[in-house]
Amino acid sequence: MDKAVIGKRKIFHTLLSIEETLSKLEQLGLLKPLGIEEVGLENAYGRVLAEDIYSPIDYPPFDRSEVDGYAVSIKSIEGADELHPKKLKVVGRVSIGEAPDITIVNGVAAAIDTGAVVPKGADGIVMEEHTEHIALDEVVVYKSIAPGENISFAGSDVALGELVLRKGTRLMYREIGVLAALGIGHVKVFKKPRVAVVSIGNELMKPGLALSLGKIYDSNGYAVTAFLKQHGFDVKYCGILPDDEEIVYSELARLSSFYDVIVTSGGTSAGEEDVVYRVFERLGTLLVHGLKVKPGKPTVIALSKDGRILFGLPGFPFSALSIAVLLLSRILEKLEGFESRKQVIHALTTFRIRKDIGKAWFVPVVLSNVGGRLYAILLQTSSGSVSSLLRADGIAILQEGRDYIEEGEEVEVVSFSNELKEVVIIGSHDALLPMLLTKLGIMDRVSLGFVGSYRGLQLLKKGYIDVSPIHLLDPISGEYNVPFIEKDNELRNKAILIRGYRRRLVLAFRKGNPKNIKGFEDLLRPDIRFINRNKGSGTRIYIDKVLEDMAKKRGQSLAEIMRSINGYWYEVSTHTGVAAAIAQGRADAGVCTEYSAILYKLDYIPLTWEYYDFLVNIQSLSKNAVDKFIEGLRNSSIRQLVNSFAGYEVPAEMGSKLCC
Numbered sequence: 100m101d102k103a104v105i106g107k108r109k110i111f112h113t114l115l116s117i118e119e120t121l122s123k124l125e126q127l128g129l130l131k132p133l134g135i136e137e138v139g140l141e142n143a144y145g146r147v148l149a150e151d152i153y154s155p156i157d158y159p160p161f162d163r164s165e166v167d168g169y170a171v172s173i174k175s176i177e178g179a180d181e182l183h184p185k186k187l188k189v190v191g192r193v194s195i196g197e198a199p200d201i202t203i204v205n206g207v208a209a210a211i212d213t214g215a216v217v218p219k220g221a222d223g224i225v226m227e228e229h230t231e232h233i234a235l236d237e238v239v240v241y242k243s244i245a246p247g248e249n250i251s252f253a254g255s256d257v258a259l260g261e262l263v264l265r266k267g268t269r270l271m272y273r274e275i276g277v278l279a280a281l282g283i284g285h286v287k288v289f290k291k292p293r294v295a296v297v298s299i300g301n302e303l304m305k306p307g308l309a310l311s312l313g314k315i316y317d318s319n320g321y322a323v324t325a326f327l328k329q330h331g332f333d334v335k336y337c338g339i340l341p342d343d344e345e346i347v348y349s350e351l352a353r354l355s356s357f358y359d360v361i362v363t364s365g366g367t368s369a370g371e372e373d374v375v376y377r378v379f380e381r382l383g384t385l386l387v388h389g390l391k392v393k394p395g396k397p398t399v400i401a402l403s404k405d406g407r408i409l410f411g412l413p414g415f416p417f418s419a420l421s422i423a424v425l426l427l428s429r430i431l432e433k434l435e436g437f438e439s440r441k442q443v444i445h446a447l448t449t450f451r452i453r454k455d456i457g458k459a460w461f462v463p464v465v466l467s468n469v470g471g472r473l474y475a476i477l478l479q480t481s482s483g484s485v486s487s488l489l490r491a492d493g494i495a496i497l498q499e500g501r502d503y504i505e506e507g508e509e510v511e512v513v514s515f516s517n518e519l520k521e522v523v524i525i526g527s528h529d530a531l532l533p534m535l536l537t538k539l540g541i542m543d544r545v546s547l548g549f550v551g552s553y554r555g556l557q558l559l560k561k562g563y564i565d566v567s568p569i570h571l572l573d574p575i576s577g578e579y580n581v582p583f584i585e586k587d588n589e590l591r592n593k594a595i596l597i598r599g600y601r602r603r604l605v606l607a608f609r610k611g612n613p614k615n616i617k618g619f620e621d622l623l624r625p626d627i628r629f630i631n632r633n634k635g636s637g638t639r640i641y642i643d644k645v646l647e648d649m650a651k652k653r654g655q656s657l658a659e660i661m662r663s664i665n666g667y668w669y670e671v672s673t674h675t676g677v678a679a680a681i682a683q684g685r686a687d688a689g690v691c692t693e694y695s696a697i698l699y700k701l702d703y704i705p706l707t708w709e710y711y712d713f714l715v716n717i718q719s720l721s722k723n724a725v726d727k728f729i730e731g732l733r734n735s736s737i738r739q740l741v742n743s744f745a746g747y748e749v750p751a752e753m754g755s756k757l758c759c
Contacts, residue, residue, distance in 0.1 A: 113389070114389040114390060114391045114458075115387055115389070115390055115391060116390065116392070116459065116499060117390065117392065117425055117426050117459070119391075120387055120390065121430070123386065123387070124386070124430065125433075127386070129402065129408060130430060130433035130434065131433070131434070132147075132289040132290065132434065132435060132436040133289070133359060133434060133435075134289070135287055135288070135289060135290065136287070136288060136290055137285050138285065138286065138288055139284060140275060140278055140283065140284055140285065140286065143270045143275060143278075143286055143288065144270060144271070144272070145269065145331035146269070146270050146286075146288035146289070146291070146435075147267060147268065147269050147288055147289045147436040147437045148264055148265070148266050148267060148268045148269075148270065148286060148287070148288060149266060149288050149289045149436060150266050150286075151262060151264070151265055152262070152263045152264040152278065152283065153260055153261065153262055153263065154257045154258065154259055154260060154261045154281050155259070155281060155282060157254035157257070157258060158254065158256045158280060159251050159252075159253055159254075159255070159256060161216050161217075161253050162216065162217040162250055162251070162252050162253050163214055163216060163217060163251050164211045164212065164214065164215050164217055164224045164249060164250065164251075165213065165224070165249045165250065166213055166226045166249045167211070167212055167213050167226070167227045168210075168211060168225045168226045168229075168230065168249065169187070169189070169208040169209065169211065169224065169225045169227070169230060169238055169240070170193065170203055170208060170209045170211045170217055170218055170221035170223075170224055171203065171207075171208045171222075171223055171224070171225055171240070171244075172204065172205050172207075172220060172221065172223075173223045173243070173244055173246055173248075174205055175187055175205050175207070175208070175240075176225065176240045176242075176243050176244065179240050179241060179242055179243045180241060180242065180243070184231075184239045184240060184241050185240045186233075186238070186239050186240075187206060187207055187208040187237070187238050187240060188207045188208070188236055188237060189207070189208055189209065189210060189232075189235075189236045189237060189238050190207045190208070190209055191209050191210070192209060192210040192211070193209055193210070193211045193212065193215045193217075193218055194212050194215060195212045195213070195214045195215045196215075197215070197216070198216060199215075199216055199219075201218040202218060202219045203218055203219065203220035203221040204220055208225075209221070210238075211224060217250055221250075222246050222247065222250075223244045223245070223246060223247060223248045223249065223250065224244075224248065224249035224250055225240050225242065225244055225249075226242075229241050229242040257277075257281065263277060263278075264278070267436055269331075270286070270288070288436075289435050289436035289437075290435070291332065291333045291435050292333065292359040292360050292431055292434040293333050293335075293357065293358045293359045293360070294327060294333060294334040294335070294358060294359070294360045294362060294431065295335055295358040295360070295361045296320055296323050296327070296334060296335070296336045296337060296362045296363075296364075297320070297337050297338065297339075297340055297351070297354070297361065297362070297363045297364075298319055298320035298338070298339045298363070298364050299339070299341075299342065299347060299363050299364065299365040299366040299375060299414075300317075300339070300341075300342060300366060301341050301342045302314055303316070303317040303365070304316055304317065304339075305317060305338075305339065306321070317339050318416050319364035319412065319414065319416055319419045319420075320336050320338070320339065320364065322416065322420060323362060323364060323412065323419060323420070323423050323427075324336040326420065326424070327423070327427075327428070330428055332435075335358075337350075337354060342366060342374055343374070344374040344377055344378060347363075347366070347374050347378045348378045348381055351378060351382060351409070352382060355382070355403050355405055355407045356405075358407065359407060359408070359434070360408045360430075360434070361407060361409050361410070362410045362411075362412060362427065363375055363409075363410070363411045364411075364412040364414055364419045365412075365413075366414065373397075375399055375411040376388055376399050376411070379399055379401035379411065380401070382401065382404065382409060383402050383403035383405075383409065384401060384402050385399070385400075385401045386400045386402060387399065387400040387401075388400075390422070390426075391457060391458045391459060391499055392421075392422075392458060392459045392460070392461060392499075393455065393458050393459070393461070394413065394415060394417060394421060395413055395418045395421050395422040395461065396413075398410075398411060398412065398413060398422050398426070408430070408434075410427055410430070417463065417487050421461040421494055424494065424513060425461065425494070425496075425513065442513065443511045443512060443513055443514075444473070444493075444511075444512050444514055445473070445509050445512070446464070446466060446473040446474055446475035446509070446510060446512050447472060447473065447474050447475065447507055447509055447510075448474075448475055448477075448495070448504055448505070448506055448507065448508050448509075448510055449467075449475065449476045449477065449506060449558065449561065449563045450476075450477045450504075450506055451503065451504065451505055451506045452477070452497070452503065453502065453503045454501065454502060454503065455502070456499070456500065456501065457499055457500075458499050459496060459497060459498055459499040460496075460497040461494050461497075462477055462478075462494065462497060463477075463487040463490070463491035463493075463494060463495075464476055464477055464478060464491060464493055464494070464512060465478060465490065465491065465492050465523055465525065465546045465548050466492040466493060466512065466514065466519055466520070466523075466546070467523040467546070467563055467565070468519055469523075469562055469563065469564065469716060469718055469719060470562060470718045473519075474563045474564075475493075475495050475510060475512055476523070476525065476558065476563060476564065478490060478491055478548060479550065490546070490548055492514060492515060492516065492519070492520065492546055493514040493515050494512065494513045494515075495510050495511070495512045496510065496511045496512070496513065520544055520545055520546040521544040521545070521722055521723070521724045522541070522544060522545045522565045522566065522719070522722055522724045522725055522728075523545070523546045523548075523563075523564045523565050523566075524536075524545055524546070524547050524564070524565065524566040524567070525546075525547070525548040525549070525550055525554075525555050525558055525564050525566075525567060526549070526550065526552055526554075526555025526558075526559075526566075526567035526568040526569055526714070527549065527551060527552040527567075527568045527569055527570050527636060527637055527711065528549035528551075528636075528673040529568060529602070529674075529692075529711055530674065530675060530692070530694060530695065530698075531600075531602075531741065531744060531747060532547070532568060533547060534740065535731070535737060535740065535741070538731075538736070538737060538740055539728060539734075539737070541727055541728060544724045545724065549673060550635075551633055551634075551635040551636035551637070551639075551672070552568075552570055552571045552635070552636055552640075553571065553637075553640075554635050555567035555568065555569060555714075556569055556583065556590070556714060559590075559593070559594055559714050559716055560587070560589060560590050560593060560594070562593065562716065562718065564716065565715070565716050565719035565722065565725055566713055566714065566725065566728070567713070568599070568711060568713055568714075569583075569637060569712055569713075569714055570637035570709045570710060570711045570712070571637050571640060572637065572640050572644060572709065574640075574647075579709055579710040579712070580596060580710055580712045580714075580757075581596065581758055584596050584714070584757075584758050585758060591758070592717075593716065593717055593718075594714050594715060594716055594717060595714075595715050595717065595720075595756055595757075595758070596713070596714055596715075596756070596757040596758050597712060597713045597715055597729055597732065597754065597755070597756060597757070598712055598732075598752045598753050598754065598756075598757050599710065599711045599713050599732065599753060600710075600711055600741045600748065600749055600750065600753055601709065601710055601711070601747065601748045601749075601750055602693070602694065602711055602747050602748075603692065603705055603706070603707070603708050603746045603747075604641065604690055604691070604692060604693070604706045604707050604709055605690070605691065605692070605693045605696050605705050605706055606618070606619065606688060606689075606690055606703060606704045606706055607677065607681055607689055607690070607691050607695075607696040607699075607701040607702070607703040608681060608687060608688045608701060609682070609684075609687070609701060609702070610700055610701060610702055611702065612702050614627055614687050614688070616687070616688050616704075619645055619646070619649055620649065621688070622664050622688060623660070623663050623664060625665060626687075627665060627687045627688060628665050628666045628685075628686045628688075629664050629666035629667060629669065629686060629688055629689060630666055630669050630670075630671060630676075630677050630680045630681065630685070630686035630688070631666065631668065631669060631670050631671075632670065632671065632672075632674075632677065632689075632690065633670045633671065633672045634670070636672070637709065638674070638690055638691075641690070641706075641707070641709070642690055643657070645706075646660050646661070646664075647660075666686055669686065674691040674692045674694075674695040675691070675695045675698065675699075677689040677690065677691040677695065678691050678695040678699035678701060681699070681701055682699040682701060690706065692746055693745060693746025694744055694747065696746075697745050708748075710750075712757070713728075713729075715729065732753050732754030733753065733754035733755075734754075738753065741753075
């Protein structure tokens with residue numbers, strides 16, 4: 100591996116792809132099972148078979164009845180029907196679990212239970228509902244049957260000596276049920292690798308403690324541990340270590356005495372404070388430092404002197420989880436003898452994106468099924484995002500050999516779940532919306548994303564999503580939302596606008612108003628730092644309209660006003676983002692919902708009431724969750740919920756169709 104050394108920093112030039120990394124580790128003989136052990140069937144769930152399993156018996160082990168009825172010789176009831184019933188002598192009964200001593204001959208029958216052994220001479224079972232028991236020892240049959248009807252013959256399901264399960268199969272409830280049915284009480288399985296997870300970083304704090312400025316809670320340690328547990332690995336979270344080489348070295352050396360794989364997160368770059376690669380080198384041999392992927396490039400893999408795999412994940416949450424999903428889990432599966440099959444689905448992109456050629460990109464996406472087509476909607480987020488883990492349905496893999504991906508192209512997506520959400524709602528941010536969806540009982544059926552009103556409208560116009568919440572102010576009429584639909588012929592044919600609720604926008608500032616802010620004019624003061632909303636959001640359109648009116652009064656251009664505002668280009672994508680920036684002192688003023696200002700204990704000046712409406716794809720009206728959402732907006736309990744929050748109110752027409 101080529102490397103240059105600058106002071107304490109190491110810059111690595113040889114980057115590997117995911118597949119090249121697996122191939123290298125395979126060639127080094129590191130991706131093989133750690134041994135074999137025998138376990139009882141009750142402890143076999145999730146384990147991987149270390150041998151082929153052949154059936155030791157026939158299954159079923161005897162000819163058995165599939166119904167309650169009468170065991171007969173079919174010659175006895177040949178031609179039987181409602182007009183020509185056949186009378187048979189009943190010679191006994193065969194109950195489940197007993198060995199019968201009855202022999203069936205022509206003209207006789209034996210009552211039999213479902214699952215009971217078929218007596219000798221019987222070659223069919225007449226269902227009880229096709230008979231009439233007319234005396235203690237007589238039955239009338241009203242239907243003829245075919246040879247073998249309603250009989251499950253010995254070995255017809257599984258034959259003695261038949262290969263049932265292959266070596267390398269993961270034992271889940273179905274496999275364990277079959278093994279139990281065949282009388283197999285113990286199985287040989289591969290040993291599970293023992294995995295330790297450690298988080299590294301001076302900035303990290305344990306969740307539950309009071310957060311200090313400059314600190315963040317450790318999410319990677321918990322998320323990676325939970326992910327590995329979900330996939331059945333024997334894993335333990337071992338806490339947080341500081342960016343101290345000696346402390347990290349000492350603790351990892353200690354853990355290597357107990358665990359087969361040690362996973363760290365954070366401290367994997369080549370900077371002077373990033374200690375992981377130096378510790379890994381001291382503990383053994385560095386095998387990989389850098390992947391041809393984004394995010395996740397600063398991934399480190401090493402082999403310790405005592406044969407343990409050391410795996411360093413990046414520190415940013417989405418980077419860490421992406422590499423855990425796409426690489427770490429595959430390595431651990433091979434160590435436990437399981438050859439995973441890449442579970443990917445294919446979806447059409449809803450975006451055109453330029454990327455670095457020679458590097459695969461991992462992009463969080465929401466999956467949307469509209470009109471029988473599956474779409475992958477890009478979530479614009481950073482590798483440090485935590486919320487993308489909740490909002491994303493999967494990770495789209497943009498291949499390293501491409502420098503751009505066109506809208507409408509098919510891409511591979513590694514899905515987080517086997518089930519797609521029924522409805523995709525993407526558009527303007529609102530803190531109340533998730534509460535309404537939860538109240539309506541459909542939150543678990545919805546993928547929810549916030550990209551701004553204008554972007555959401557465009558996604559719906561192209562048919563990619565089901566519902567888009569919008570609050571777009573028409574600067575000419577002063578009306579919200581309706582003008583944007585009415586003047587767009589294409590959109591009018593694809594969507595309807597449903598009236599939502601009203602919410603109040605405010606100009607927010609810190610408690611006590613220390614900067615004595617009285618209105619938008621004060622934003623021009625050099626001592627005021629503004630925080631703006633993202634371009635394309637309804638709030639941004641409102642802000643620009645107010646600034647444009649102010650510019651006209653002052654005889655200036657809008658561009659001049661924008662340049663005069665300190666922080667105009669300081670943008671966040673949510674109302675709570677605005678409020679948080681003010682509360683934390685990163686800004687002095689901003690426009691957000693009244694609810695967000697109250698949530699962050701800010702003072703404010705009321706500005707305007709806006710309509711937060713819902714644009715609905717016509718193709719999606721047949722979806723149950725969409726129908727339930729629209730109907731719910733008319734529900735009295737939902738109306739009460741909206742009115743119970745400060746800064747919100749319910750218009751009389753909420754839930755009604757406005758156009759088009």
